[in-house]
Amino acid sequence: MSVEIRTExxxxxLGGVEVLSDVGVFFRRGERTALVGPNGGGKTTLVRILLGLLPADRGRIRCVGDDGREVRPPRLGYLPQRSSLAPEAPVSGLDLVVLSMTPGPGFSGTASACEEARCALARAGLDPALWTRPVGRLSGGQRQRVLLARALAGSPPFLVLDEPDTALDAEGLKTLRRIVAEEIGRGHGVITVTHDSDAMGGADRIWRIDRTAAEVPVG
Known part of the structure; x- marks a missing residue:
């Protein structure tokens, strides 16, 4: 079933300063959507609201199916702009990805979750020799690939990328562009916060976010 995410x-x-005002945008499966606009315009704030990391003061988010009826919000895979993994973290990349699928105290990874995590790490381009290495011993680019794998694990219907071209090297960007094309081919949606709408191989829809929102013609 197709799902459309709408903000109304x-x-x-934030801090007494209005960051977003009356923002109404939508995101569809099967589309590459770019969020562009100036620094401080509210792009990342909007993403944080979509992810449920920040409550909106006004408005709402609706998810609707093909028939226009509201449906359960889909899971969003998220690649942050910068790694939030602590350098001293003892957990391995493999365990971190598994935990993202089945979190909970006293967790013991199931065989299927471990296999899904391995597939995600392989898609993200992390050398298998590094999968069980503590993330604190990985380079910044390698940690970003672990976060990419975490976003991909479980095949979420939407992938959210926050300025991915700022933290990945050239090879990592090449891998990510391939993944974006694969996700679109699977009928998934990709939402990218970016200053360059062509960074991930182009966009099917562009929203300019600068406190308010306006759709920008593609091309």
Whole structure:
């Protein structure tokens, strides 16, 4: 089933400053959507609201199916702009990806979750020799690949990328562009916060976010 994510009248103030006002945008499966705009315009804030990491002061998010009826919100795979993994973290990349699928105290990874994690790490281009190495002993680019694998694990219907071209090397960007094409081919949606709408191989829809939102013609 196709799912469309819609924001309606989203508004939020941070530190007494209005960051977003009456933002209404939509995201569809099978589309590459770019969020562009100036620094401080609210792109990442909007993404944080979509992910449920930040509550909006006003407005709502609706998810609708093909028939226009509201459906359960889909899971969003998220690649942050910068690695949030602590350098001293003892957990391995493999365990981190498995934990993202089946979190909980006293966790013991199931065979299927471990296999899914291995597939995600392979897609993200991390050398198998590094899968069980503690993330604190990985380079910044390698940790970013672990986060990419975590975003891909479980095949979420939407992938959210926050300025991915700032933290990946040339080979990592090549891998990510391939993954974006694969995700679109699977009928998934890809949402990218970027200053260059062509960075991930182009966009099917572009929203300019600068406190408010406006759709920008593609091409």
């Amino acid at each position: 009248g989203i508004g939020v103030a």
